[in-house]
Amino acid sequence: MREAAEGEKESRTITGYAILFGVPSAPLYDYDDEEAREVIAPEAITKELLDGCDIKMTMFHDRQLILARSKNGSGTLTYTVDDKGVAFEFEAPHTADGDKALELVRRGDIAGCSFMFTTHYYDSAYVSRDVKRENGKTVVTYTVNVVTGVYDFTLAADPAYPDTNCEAEARELVQELREAEPKKDETKMREQVREMRRAAAQSI
Numbered sequence: 493m494r495e496a497a498e499g500e501k502e503s504r505t506i507t508g509y510a511i512l513f514g515v516p517s518a519p520l521y522d523y524d525d526e527e528a529r530e531v532i533a534p535e536a537i538t539k540e541l542l543d544g545c546d547i548k549m550t551m552f553h554d555r556q557l558i559l560a561r562s563k564n565g566s567g568t569l570t571y572t573v574d575d576k577g578v579a580f581e582f583e584a585p586h587t588a589d590g591d592k593a594l595e596l597v598r599r600g601d602i603a604g605c606s607f608m609f610t611t612h613y614y615d616s617a618y619v620s621r622d623v624k625r626e627n628g629k630t631v632v633t634y635t636v637n638v639v640t641g642v643y644d645f646t647l648a649a650d651p652a653y654p655d656t657n658c659e660a661e662a663r664e665l666v667q668e669l670r671e672a673e674p675k676k677d678e679t680k681m682r683e684q685v686r687e688m689r690r691a692a693a694q695s696i
Contacts, residue, residue, distance in 0.1 A: 504584040506559075506597060510571075510605050510645040511537060511578040516633070517652045528632040530652075532577075536611075536639045539573045547571075549582050550646045553608060557589050559647075569645070578607075580645055593647060604651025608643040611636055 513534040520528040543565035551557040560569035560582035571580045584590035596602040612618040618638040624631045 504586075504590070504594060505581060506584055506593065507581040508579065508605065509577050510580050510607050512653055512655055513537075513575070513577045515577075515653060515655050518654060520634070520652075525628075526630040526632070528634065530634045530636065532639075533635055533637045534575065536636050537573065537578060537642065539571075541639065542571060542573070542578070542642060545642045547642055548644045549580070550644050551589065551593055551602075552648060553606060553644060553646045555644075559584060559590060559593055571645075597647065602647050602649055604648050604654060606644075606646045606648040606651055606653075608646070609636075609639050610641045610643075611639050 511532060513532055513536075515531065517530040520530055522528075542562075545562075546564070547562045547569060548555060548558050549560035549569045551559065561567045562569040562571065568585075569580060569582045571578055573579075584594045593602075613634075618636070618640075620635045620637060622633045622635070624633075
C-alpha cells in the first residue's frame with residue numbers, strides 16, 4: 493500500500509504485479525514420477541489485449557468480492573505491461589470487502605495474487621510443451637505464448653506464481669492460475685490433468 497504523506501489520510505492504494513513473464517508457476521500437478529509447471533511468455537499478454545478485456549480485481553476469484561474493475565481499458569483498476577510482467581494499481585473501496593483486503597494485505601495474511609485467463613491449451617501455436625527427464629522424473633513445462641482473454645486479477649492466499657507480488661504497506665502478494673478456461677468444474681480439471689499426462693507421455 494502506498495505510504496501517505498505527513499498529514500494526509502491513510503493510503504488505500506494497493507499496487508503490485510499480477511503476472512510475471514518467464515517465471516515458472518508452482519506445480520500444476522506433482523506426482524512421484526511426473527511434474528508440470530507453466531510459464532507465461534512476454535508476448536502472450538499485451539496492453540492492447542488487456543484494453544479489450546473486462547477485468548475484475550477480486551479476492552479469491554470470487555466475483556462477489558470485487559475491489560476494482562477495468563472495462564475496455566477504463567475504470568478503477570489500472571495496469572501497465574513492462575518487461576517484467578503486468579503491474580496493477582487500485583484504490584481499495586470504502587466497503588467491508590475493501591477494508592478486509594487492506595487489513596489482510598497489511599498483515600501479510602494474503603501472500604499473493606492470481607489471474608484468470610483463456611488460451612487454446614492443446615494448440616501448440618498457443619501453448620508449447622517441453623518435456624524432460626530429470627532424476628528419473630518426467631518434468632513438463634507448458635509455455636503460454638498466446639492468451640486470448642484475461643478475466644480477473646485476484647488477491648490470493650496461495651498463488652500459483654509465488655514470485656509475483658502486490659503491496660499494501662510494503663507487504664508482498666500475488667498470483668495463480670494456469671487455467672485454460674474460466675470457471676472449470678472439478679471433473680473438467682481432472683480431465684485436463686489426464687490429458688496433460690497423456691500428451692507428456694507421448695513426447696518422451
